[in-house]
Structures are given as structure tokens and as C-alpha cells.
Amino acid sequence: MTVRHVTRQALHVLSFVATMAVVVGLLKVLNWAPGTLEPGLMARYTSIDSAVSTLGIRKVYVPAYFPETLSWPPAVVLAQSKPYQAVVMEFTRARDGQTVLVISQAASTLFEPDAAIRCRTISEKVPLDLRGRKATLEAGVREDRSACSRVEWDEGEIRIVLTMKAPPVQLIRIAESMLH
Amino acid sequence: MDLTNLLIAYPGIYVVQAFLHSTSAAIIAQRAILAWNIRSPVVRQKFYLIAVFAPVVSYPLYQWLNPDRGSVNFRLGALFDSGRWINVELWNVLPVALLFVLVLAAATAVFLFQELIPILRHRSGPTDPASRTEPAARGSPAALAAEGLADPAPDIQIVEDDDPAIHSVIGRSPAIYLTTGLVRSLQPVELRVAIAHEVAHMRRSRRPLLIVAYVVRVLLFFSAGTLVAFRKAAAEEENICDDWAVEATGRPDALAAVLEKLRHSDAYEIEGHEAGEGLSSIEHMSYDLMVRERIRRLADGESTTATTGDWLKFAVTLASIVILNYYIV
Numbered sequence: 254m255t256v257r258h259v260t261r262q263a264l265h266v267l268s269f270v271a272t273m274a275v276v277v278g279l280l281k282v283l284n285w286a287p288g289t290l291e292p293g294l295m296a297r298y299t300s301i302d303s304a305v306s307t308l309g310i311r312k313v314y315v316p317a318y319f320p321e322t323l324s325w326p327p328a329v330v331l332a333q334s335k336p337y338q339a340v341v342m343e344f345t346r347a348r349d350g351q352t353v354l355v356i357s358q359a360a361s362t363l364f365e366p367d368a369a370i371r372c373r374t375i376s377e378k379v380p381l382d383l384r385g386r387k388a389t390l391e392a393g394v395r396e397d398r399s400a401c402s403r404v405e406w407d408e409g410e411i412r413i414v415l416t417m418k419a420p421p422v423q424l425i426r427i428a429e430s431m432l433h
Numbered sequence: 434m435d436l437t438n439l440l441i442a443y444p445g446i447y448v449v450q451a452f453l454h455s456t457s458a459a460i461i462a463q464r465a466i467l468a469w470n471i472r473s474p475v476v477r478q479k480f481y482l483i484a485v486f487a488p489v490v491s492y493p494l495y496q497w498l499n500p501d502r503g504s505v506n507f508r509l510g511a512l513f514d515s516g517r518w519i520n521v522e523l524w525n526v527l528p529v530a531l532l533f534v535l536v537l538a539a540a541t542a543v544f545l546f547q548e549l550i551p552i553l554r555h556r557s558g559p560t561d562p563a564s565r566t567e568p569a570a571r572g573s574p575a576a577l578a579a580e581g582l583a584d585p586a587p588d589i590q591i592v593e594d595d596d597p598a599i600h601s602v603i604g605r606s607p608a609i610y611l612t613t614g615l616v617r618s619l620q621p622v623e624l625r626v627a628i629a630h631e632v633a634h635m636r637r638s639r640r641p642l643l644i645v646a647y648v649v650r651v652l653l654f655f656s657a658g659t660l661v662a663f664r665k666a667a668a669e670e671e672n673i674c675d676d677w678a679v680e681a682t683g684r685p686d687a688l689a690a691v692l693e694k695l696r697h698s699d700a701y702e703i704e705g706h707e708a709g710e711g712l713s714s715i716e717h718m719s720y721d722l723m724v725r726e727r728i729r730r731l732a733d734g735e736s737t738t739a740t741t742g743d744w745l746k747f748a749v750t751l752a753s754i755v756i757l758n759y760y761i762v
Contacts (some may be wrong), residue, residue, distance in 0.1 A: 265746075268468035274751055276461060280513040280761065287517040294517050331505050336520040341505055363442065365503050370696060 293334035296363070304332035304340060313340050314358050314413055318430035320423060323354060329369075335404055337361045338411075343369055353418040360410045370416045372401040381425070386433045392421045404428050436530045440519050444724060446503070448537070451488040454758040456659030459482035461754050462662065469746040473739040474672035478745060481511055481588065481669065482646055483663030483751055487758065489649050495759050503760060537655040544654040565593040566610070573615055578593040579609075580626040583632045591616065597698045599633040603638040603641045620695055626678050626687040633677035668723050675727055676737045689731040692724055 288294055298304035301313055310332065317323060328350075329343035339359035346353045357366035373392040381382045381390040381404065388406035395418065402421040405414040406428075413431070419425045439445045440543050462480040471477050508514045523528045569575040569589035579589055590597075597615035602608055609631045618626065637643060646666065653659040679685045718759040 265469050269465055269746075269749070269753075271459070272464040272468045273757070276457065276464075276757065277512060280457075280757075284511070284513045284517065288520045290523070291521045294520065296508065297509065331509065334467075339505075366505065369506065370499065416758075 273319065290326075291335060295331060295333040295339070298330045298332055300326060301330055301340075301342070304330055308332055308334035308338070310338055310340060314344075314356070314408065314411075314431045316356070316427045316428055316430045317433050319367055320427075322348065324350075327356075328352065337364070339364050341366055351418075355416045356413070356415045358408075358411050360412075362412055364412070366414050366416075370401060370418055371395065372403060372416075383425075386432070388428070390421055390425070436528065436534065437714050440530055440533070446494050449697070450492040450532070450762065451653055452533075452537070452656050452658065453513070453515060454491045454760050455656045455662065456755045457758060458759060459658040461757070462750065463507060463665070465746070465750040465753075467748070469743075470472050471512040471736055471743060471746065473737055473743055474669040474676065475737075476623040476739045476743040478666045478669035478673065479747055481662045482642070482664040484664060485646050485649055485653075485659055487754060488659065489652060490658065491755075491758050500680060501760075508762055510758070511762045514762055516762075517708050536657060537760060540657040540660055541655050543660060549651070549654075559671075561686075566590050569611075574621060574624060575611055575628070578621055579628045579632075582625070582629050583636070584719045587628070587635065589628070596756070597695060599627050599631060599695075601634050603635060607635050609635070616696075618698075619691060620687070622682070622684055622687045623694075626682045627691045628672050629678035629681045630688065630691075632681075633674035634670075636676065636677075643670075647757055667695065671723070671727060672737075674732060675756055679731070685731040689728045692728050692731075696721065696724055696728075 260334045260338035260363070264380040288296070293308055298307065299306045301315065304310060305313060306404070316330055324347045325344075328345045329341070329352075330337045331339075331389070333339050337360040339361070341355065341357040343352045344354040344356075345351060352369040355366060355369050357364070359366070373393065373396050376395040377390075377392045379390050381388040383406055386406045386408070390402055391403040393401055399418060401416065401418050402424045403414065403416045404421070405412065407413070415424055415428050440449055459481070462484050465471075466477055466480050471480065484551065499507075501507055508516060513694050519530045519533065523529060523532075567581075567590070569591050573591075575591060579587055587601075588606070590610045592607050592610050592612045593613040594612040596612055597618045598610075599610045599615050601609055602610065609628060611624075611628075646663070648662045650659060676690055677690060682688075717752070
């Protein structure tokens with residue numbers, strides 16, 4: 254293997270790396286552009302107030318009851334006003350900063366909320382009367398066999414979904430406190 | 434259900450992501466061939482076939498690997514989120530979703546009128562009822578030229594026509610069709626190398642990879658990236674068959690001469706492409722460019738053998754495309 258051969262191969266590798274870098278850069282620009290053309294697409298916000306004032310969201314459903322073990326304010330706030338309103342809030346456990354509760358509200362049933370908490374298996378799925386609303390409650394376990402639960406219902410056009418790393422009892426209390 | 438909702442439901446997401454993944458794969462494959470300086474048409478064809486095969490399975494595979502790939506958080510961290518564009522209205526009147534659907538429709542029309550219908554016609558053999566067709570007689574120039582190229586010998590059919598043309602049909606009754614005009618205009622060695630090229634097509638048409646590639650191409654009829662990549666792969670197929678013909682006859686100069694003669698003929702019909710009628714000048718130009726590139730390649734005697742290094746480069750490119758497309762949602 255000659256020096257010339259090695260140099261040529263190195264140039265090929267560099268050329269390929271440069272190609273990939275250009276493609277990645279181009280994709281990033283293309284991903285950034287819609288935000289400038291159409292303000293209101295999904296983005297991270299520092300607080301609920303900031304999302305509400307920037308996007309003009311009329312109402313954000315926030316629980317009045319909040320277990321002491323959870324940190325306030327939400328660690329992550331994601332929101333959009335286009336093509337429909339949607340807000341996602343992630344709450345962490347004060348002790349270790351782990352995401353334990355995700356609340357999402359969206360004016361579309363196709364909205365796929367944040368996946369920070371995902372139940373691996375659902376052992377129970379039952380209808381639930383939530384202060385006069387027809388809700389659906391799911392209970393199951395996560396990948397690490399810890400309990401998880403999920404409740405969802407519609408407030409007019411808004412679909413509200415709560416997912417928590419906890420048995421349903423606490424989740425129902427939180428959900429009910431959102432309908433004060 | 435409006436257009437945007439259609440595109441963000443499961444079938445819509447499949448179409449969008451297959452489109453995006455094939456486009457990015459086609460661009461990367463094309464650039465990678467240049468960057469790695471790949472010469473072997475066999476390897477080049479495999480590069481293009483990445484863009485044909487990968488998008489069919491990429492979306493379900495990625496979702497299976499990570500069910501959270503469609504979530505808000507993943508999309509926010511992705512390299513490219515199609516959902517951001519699909520919701521945009523240019524100048525508040527023109528939805529990007531509508532433009533996207535128009536692009537899909539255009540790619541579908543190209544597939545129907547330039548690929549599917551001509552290929553179906555081509556497979557059924559010559560359709561001109563005025564042309565008399567009969568098997569090449571034993572001892573005739575065409576039969577002599579085909580001797581020893583394949584076992585069993587290919588079925589050679591002579592079409593009564595003054596325009597020089599040659600093509601093969603596959604399927605239940607595979608055969609090579611030559612016009613009397615072609616037999617008259619070529620030297621014996623040129624006739625032999627032209628038939629050898631068609632024999633190579635007939636042999637390769639039975640390869641499972643190419644059959645599956647065409648099935649996949651049909652499945653992704655709406656994808657512009659697949660369309661381009663498949664055509665590039667088809668162009669490489671011509672080079673591969675050229676190489677086989679040269680290897681079988683040892684006469685690259687004769688094959689180049691055949692291509693030149695066909696280029697300058699009035700009919701200019703090769704491999705089912707008809708330049709005379711029905712094709713736009715742009716398509717004719719691009720086809721002519723391809724033929725000229727084949728002639729140049731034959732004249733230069735380009736190295737065609739794939740090396741171990743080529744396959745390593747292929748693996749790196751494939752891995753890069755798979756990883757990059759994972760972040761295109």
C-alpha cells in the first residue's frame with residue numbers, strides 16, 4: 254500500500270464526511286425554515302405563561318392539586334398554536350428530577366403527546382366518570398415493572414391526556430383537580 | 434378529513450416518510466458514488482438500490498425500534514420534521530401539503546406513462562402488425578453471431594424492418610428481436626456483441642434482487658426519489674450488460690460502434706426507448722447522454738471489477754443513510 258494510495262483513500266473518506274455534513278446542514282436549514290414562515294409551530298417554552306402569551310392560547314388546564322413529591326413549575330413546556338393548539342407539560346419528581354407526570358392538551362385527536370412516560374402493558378382499561386366527563390382510565394406497568402396510569406377525556410374540542418408513573422388513585426385526584 | 438390530517442394519519446405518514454427517505458437516500462447515494470470514486474457498475478447499482486429498497490421498510494422498522502419516534506419530543510430533536518412543512522401555507526394561500534400531493538401525483542404519472550405502460554407493451558414483444566417476424570434461420574448472420582453466447586442458444590427473432598433496432602423480451606417466451614435493418618448495417622462482430630448485450634439482459638432479468646427491486650419500485654410509485662434512483666440503477670444495468678458483452682466477445686470497440694450506429698439511426702430505438710415519437714426532447718436528451726456515457730466508458734476501457742474496499746464503502750454509506758433517515762420524521 255503506497256503513500257499515494259493511502260492519501261487517495263483519506264481524501265475519499267473526507268469527501269464522504271463532507272457530503273454527509275452538507276446533507277445534515279441542509280436538512281437543519283429546511284427544518285428551521287417553516288418556523289420563520291409560519292410562527293406558532295411546536296417549540297419549547299421556558300414557562301406556561303411564556304407559551305400562553307406568545308401563542309395566544311386561551312386556556313391551559315393545570316391541576317389545583319399537586320402532590321408534594323413533584324416539582325413545580327413543569328420542567329418542560331412544549332406548545333404550538335398551528336395547525337391546532339397543543340400544550341405539553343412534563344413534571345419531575347423533586348427527589349431525583351425524573352419525569353413522573355406528563356399533561357397534554359390538544360385540539361386534535363391525532364396529536365401524539367410526549368413519550369417521556371410509556372406504559373409497556375395495560376392491565377386495565379375502564380370508563381371513568383370525571384366530574385361529569387366521560388373519561389378513559391388505563392392502568393399498567395412500565396418497562397421496569399413499576400406502575401403507570403393514564404387518563405384521557407375531552408373538554409369540548411380539547412383532548413386532555415395525563416400519564417403518570419404511579420397507580421391510578423393519585424392520577425385521578427390530579428385529573429379531578431384540573432376541573433375546578 | 435382535510436389534506437393535512439390525511440398526511441398525519443398512519444398511511445399518510447408512511448407516504449411522507451417513504452418519499453423523504455427515498456429522496457435523501459438517492460441524494461446521498463449519488464454524492465457518495467462521487468465522493469468514494471466508485472467505478473464498478475455493479476457496486477454503483479447497489480448504491481442506487483439503497484434508495485429503492487430502504488424507504489419501503491424504513492418507517493415501520495424505525496417505529497418498531499422506537500415507538501416514541503413520532504412523539505413531540507423526538508420530532509423537536511429530529512434533523513427534519515415533515516410535520517412542520519405540511520402545516521405551512523405559503524403566502525397564506527398555498528398549502529405546502531397541496532404542493533406535496535401534486536409532486537406525488539407527478540411522480541405517479543411519470544411511473545404510469547413512462548415505465549409501467551411501456552414495459553407492459555415491451556414484454557409482449559413487437560406490436561406493429563405490419564412487421565413480419567420469423568426466427569433466425571440456421572446459418573444466417575444473426576444465428577451465427579449468437580453462437581456460443583448462451584446455453585441453450587437464445588431465441589433470435591428477425592423483424593422485417595429497415596430501421597436498425599434490437600431488444601430482448603423476458604417472461605415465458607424470452608427472445609431477442611433484431612430488425613433486418615440492424616443485421617444489414619452491422620459487421621458480424623458488431624452483431625455478435627449486440628446480441629451478447631441482450632443475452633446479458635436476459636440472464637440478469639432472472640436475478641431475484643432485480644425482480645424484487647422492480648416490485649418495490651411499483652410499490653413506491655409515488656416517490657420521486659425512488660423514481661430517480663431506480664432509473665440510475667437501470668442505467669447501471671446497461672453498463673453491467675455492456676461489461677458482460679465485452680467479456681464474452683472481447684470487443685469493446687465493436688459495442689461502442691453499435692451504440693454509435695444506433696444513435697445516428699432514424700429510429701433510435703434501444704431497449705424499448707423510442708426517441709422518434711412520444712418522448713419529450715428532455716427525455717431524449719437524457720437518454721442520449723446515457724448512451725454517450727456508455728460509449729465513452731467502452732472507449733476508455735474503465736475498470737469494472739468491484740473491490741473489497743468498494744463493499745466497505747457501500748456498507749458505510751448504507752449505515753449513514755439508515756442513521757440519517759432515522760432522524761427524518
